[in-house]
Amino acid sequence: MPELPEVETVCRGLRPLVGARITAAAAHRADLRAPLPRNLGKRLTGRAITGITRRAKYILVALDGGETLLLHLGMSGRMTLSHDNAPLQKHDHISLATDNGFFVRFNDPRRFGYCDLVATDKLSNHKLLRGLGIEPLSKDFTPDALAAILKNRNTSIKAALLDQKHVVGIGNIYACEALFRAGINPSRPAHKITRAEIAALAAAIRDVLRAAIKAGGSTLRDYVQADGELGYFQHNFAVYGRAGLPCPGCTCDVTKTGGIKRIAQNGRSSFYCATKQK
DNA sequence: CTTTCGTCCTGACTGC
DNA sequence: TGCAGTCAGGACGAAA
Numbered sequence: 565m566p567e568l569p570e571v572e573t574v575c576r577g578l579r580p581l582v583g584a585r586i587t588a589a590a591a592h593r594a595d596l597r598a599p600l601p602r603n604l605g606k607r608l609t610g611r612a613i614t615g616i617t618r619r620a621k622y623i624l625v626a627l628d629g630g631e632t633l634l635l636h637l638g639m640s641g642r643m644t645l646s647h648d649n650a651p652l653q654k655h656d657h658i659s660l661a662t663d664n665g666f667f668v669r670f671n672d673p674r675r676f677g678y679c680d681l682v683a684t685d686k687l688s689n690h691k692l693l694r695g696l697g698i699e700p701l702s703k704d705f706t707p708d709a710l711a712a713i714l715k716n717r718n719t720s721i722k723a724a725l726l727d728q729k730h731v732v733g734i735g736n737i738y739a740c741e742a743l744f745r746a747g748i749n750p751s752r753p754a755h756k757i758t759r760a761e762i763a764a765l766a767a768a769i770r771d772v773l774r775a776a777i778k779a780g781g782s783t784l785r786d787y788v789q790a791d792g793e794l795g796y797f798q799h800n801f802a803v804y805g806r807a808g809l810p811c812p813g814c815t816c817d818v819t820k821t822g823g824i825k826r827i828a829q830n831g832r833s834s835f836y837c838a839t840k841q842k
Numbered sequence: 843c844t845t846t847c848g849t850c851c852t853g854a855c856t857g858c
Numbered sequence: 859t860g861c862a863g864t865c866a867g868g869a870c871g872a873a874a
Contacts, residue, residue: 566868597850597869621868639867640852655852674851676868692869719845727845728869736867830846832867 566637568621568700568733569773573780574643575618578625581645584662585612586627591658591679596672597638600658601681608633608660608681620696620732624687632684634692638676644669697730700769705731707763714754714762721757722750722829725769734769737804738776740835742768744803744811749841750834751827803835811837 566574589608591600601607608627615626623643625633637643646667652659658670658679670677682690697713698705713730714721724730725739734742743750745768748761757765779800802812807826810818816839827834 636868638851638869672851673853674867676851678869717844723845726868831848833865 566621566639566641567735567738568618569738569776569780571621571623571637571733572618572777574637575616575623576780577645578616578623578643578668580664581613581625581662581666581668582616583613584664584666586610586660587663588661589659592652593657596657596675596677596679597636598678598680600679604658604679604681607631613662619693620699620728621735622693626684630684631681632687634678634680634682634687634690635670636678636692638672638674638678640674641670641672641677644671695729696732697728698732700731700733700773705766705770707759707766710766711759711762714757717754719754720750720829721748721752721754721765722834724754726830726832731769733773736832736834737801738769738772740804741772741802744836744841745772747840747842749838750829750836803837806835811840814839 586608587610588605590605594600611627611629611631613625614628615624617624617626621636623635623637625635627633635641646669647665649661649667653669653671655673655675656669656671657675657677660666660668662668670679678692680690680692688694698709710731714724717724722739722743725734725742726736740750742765746761746765748757748765803824806824808818808823810816810823814821814837821839824835825838827836
C-alpha cells in the first residue's frame, strides 16, 4: 500500500539509475489500470535517465529527449533493482536494463498501477497530475492552507485527507496515523475542526510522513538487497491494523475500552482510539 | 459545484 | 484438502 513515504523511498532507491542509459526495455502486457504506451520498450531503449522525482504518489523518471516516464504503484506495485538479469517473475509487467549494470522490474499483482510516457513540458497538464493538491512536505502546507481546504467541506476529516485534490500523498494508513497523533476522531466533519486542531493536524501529517521516510531511508543503505525490493520497510503503526489492541500511551483498561476501534468510512477501514481522539 | 459509490485486480485469509 | 466468500486499497468516472 504505497503512500507518500513508500513512493519517496522507492524514488530514492532508484537514484543509482540517474545518469545511466537504458540499454533494453520491454513491457510484458498491454495494460495495467490503463493501456501501457504503445512500443514502450522501443521508445525507452537508448534513452538516458536524467532525474527521478516524486509528485504525490507518482514517480517521475525524466529522460533525455524531452520525455518523462510517469509511474504509479497503485495498491500492490513494487520496483526491484538488481545486478542480475533474473528470469521474469509472475506479475513483472515492465523491465529495464541500464548501462551501469542494473536490471529494473515493475511488478504489480493487482494491476492498479499506472505507466505513461509523456512530453516533459506538458507533464503538469497531464490529466492525472493537473488536479493534484498540495505536497504536505512542502512549505506551502501551512495551517492556513489546510484550514482553507477544510473550510466548507461537508465530509469527514478522514475522507478529506484522502482526497488527492486537496492534499496529496496521504493514504488510508497515514490518514489514520496522523489523526491519531492530532487527537482527532476520523468521523468529525472536516469543517468543524478547530483552528488549534488544524495546526496540530498539519504538524502531525508532516511528522508522521517524515518519520516514515526516515524509517524507509534507513533500509536503503544497501539498496540492492537480496530481493532488491525498494520502498517497503518495517512500520510501527500506533493505530492502523491494531483493532482491539491497546492504544500506545493510553492508560485505559483494554478490557473495558475494547482498545483501538475499527470502523468503515467510505468503504475503508479507519482505526482510532476513542479515548484520545475526540 | 461537492460527495459518494462502483469498479478494476489478485492474494491472503476465514469458515464450512 | 478444497472451495467459496470476504477483505485489502488508489483513483477514476459515473451518479446523486
